[in-house]
Amino acid sequence: MKVGDIVAITYKTSKARFRVTWVGEEGRAGQIGVQSVETEKCIWDATTLPPLAADLYVTPPAKVSKDLP
DSSP states (O other): OOTTOEEEEEETTEEEEEEEEEEOOGGGTTOEEEEESOTTOOOSOTTTOOOOOOOOOOOOOOOOOTTOO
């Protein structure tokens, strides 16, 4: 999976399409950030949603090769 991919997410009996906005590495491996591409649909129960907050994900710094002279 990579940034820009479109994925379908199903919650209970509702399904919607989402665009992958980030893919976790290291401490966040296996996690992704998504944004709805069907803004008119909300598949979540209002009681399930956490309070609105900014996604604080920060891209990890590029790895430096230790093979440099």
